[in-house]
Amino acid sequence: MHPAFSVIFLTTLIGAGQGLFLAMVTGQIYATAGFLPAQESRFQAVGSLLALLLLVAGLAASFFHLGRPERAWRAAAMWRTSWLSREVIVLPIVMVLVFAYGAAHWLGWTRPLFQVGRSLPVDVTLLLALLGTLASLALFLCTAMIYAGVRFLQEWQTPLTVSNFILLGAASGFMLAAAYSAWVGNPLVTFFGTWAVILTLAGLASRMAHLSRNALITHRSTTQTAIGIRHAVVAQKTQGATGGSFNTREFFHGRSIQAIDRVRIVFLVLVFALPILLIGLAYVTGSSSLPILAFATQFFGLLAERWSFFAEARHPQNLYYQSVA
Amino acid sequence: MTQLALVIDLNVCVGCHACVTSCKEWNTSGWAGPLVDRNPYGAAPTGTFFNRVQTFEVGTFPNTETVHFPKSCLHCEDPPCVPVCPTGASYKRPDNGVVLVDYDRCIGCKYCSWACPYGARELDEQQRVMKKCTLCIDRITDLNLSERDRKPACVLACPASARLFGDVHDPDSEVSVAIRERGGYQLMPECGTRPSNHYLPRHRTVMHIDPEALTRVDNPLRKEDLTAYTGEETLDDVAW
Ligand code: SF4
């Protein structure tokens, strides 16, 4: 597939946004449970604003993918059958909940509404945190299923696509939470950093499993099944166009195998190895700039990871576009 | 229920592209048009077509066969391109099974083209909406046309009559009989899309030439040389 930058930015930006929101919620829940000192409500409010900005930026990027962005609102129609439609509905819901969560913190609506059991006071922010978490996870699922749900794209059609999107998005969000804490001088750097490393390692396991699965894939469709000629040797001579077509532009990455291999190594280093190293160093040295560098590295790496995710996928329609003339 | 479809005879198709040009002509000027054409006379022409004829070579030289393969939307009975469309712009007509795109609702997200394993959908880069074969829906449903003309442009244009058109759900239709009796098959059956369009397979064509055919035993003169004239009157000399 041709990696489109609109979609690369959409998926990585909203992934980091959702992850950052989940990090803010995790911090609050730990504090409620008494494992962490309570954070200032400003910390959560600004963090949520940052997450919202990422979500908005992702949404903006997605418009560049559309031929007719002015009609984008129509995309909410077919939620019964289309994961894309579901994403279009859930994304604004997440945005509203993230905004509401941040606003509730900003306005200090932390008076408990009721008590669960003996020790869990429930306030507005906790309710919004719960709803926002559910919506964020649903959004991860929708985004990933857009790809995992394409029946014939065997490279994508696996639960590993879903786990990659969730784990890598969450990892980059927690990494950003660590960077943000370091920036404002909040002592939670270590807490978020530890979670970021755990999620990054989980993401590494999932992505490596995906890579090794795809390396061994046998495609169900062949040139023989594509044109229905049962002969061992079938070679395409023309494809009905000499100057390329939508089919050659949309479904081929147009790069060499070596370039694909290089990008794969680059993203493995930038998404997994370097950020973990940097967070470890930050832990030892107490530096406040290293977590920021770790997030920047990982996010840049995720752009390469998404590029690779698209480039790796070999669409069955390519069987009809093997040779020009 | 009716399911209109094409049946394409690969044994007959000569790869002349008449279906491609007639399709483009009809559809660029009709309901689905215009169909973009970029750089039509330049070095790298590109544009939107509903139908393309591709060529494949089967076997190893010198024992090869050339197969011309016309490819367009197969109007699948279980079309994966339809449920993925977020706007509902892609739909399958319940009355005749033709898969269509509503160009006024399409947002050009290209998701349906990802979901089609055959590469049958092409984004129109000028109108920025998805386009694909309509089976000439504006012809085949036009009751003002004569019965003979109520067929897709490609079917009418094919000089070899390699393209048949009809209802594949009617067991007695020309297309159903052809599929049944001449080994009609579907593309990529492993995808489970159940294409309505079928292809008739290539046959082995053997031409038998025996020496008599070369020397023309049936030639009354028995000889292949010019008649030698010896001054006698021939038919050419008679003045009428
Ligand atoms: S051939 Fe492709 S575009 Fe046509 S109905 Fe089947 S899946 Fe859809």
Ligand code: SF4
């Ligand atoms: S490109 Fe148009 S027809 Fe295709 S899925 Fe998107 S909105 Fe539907």
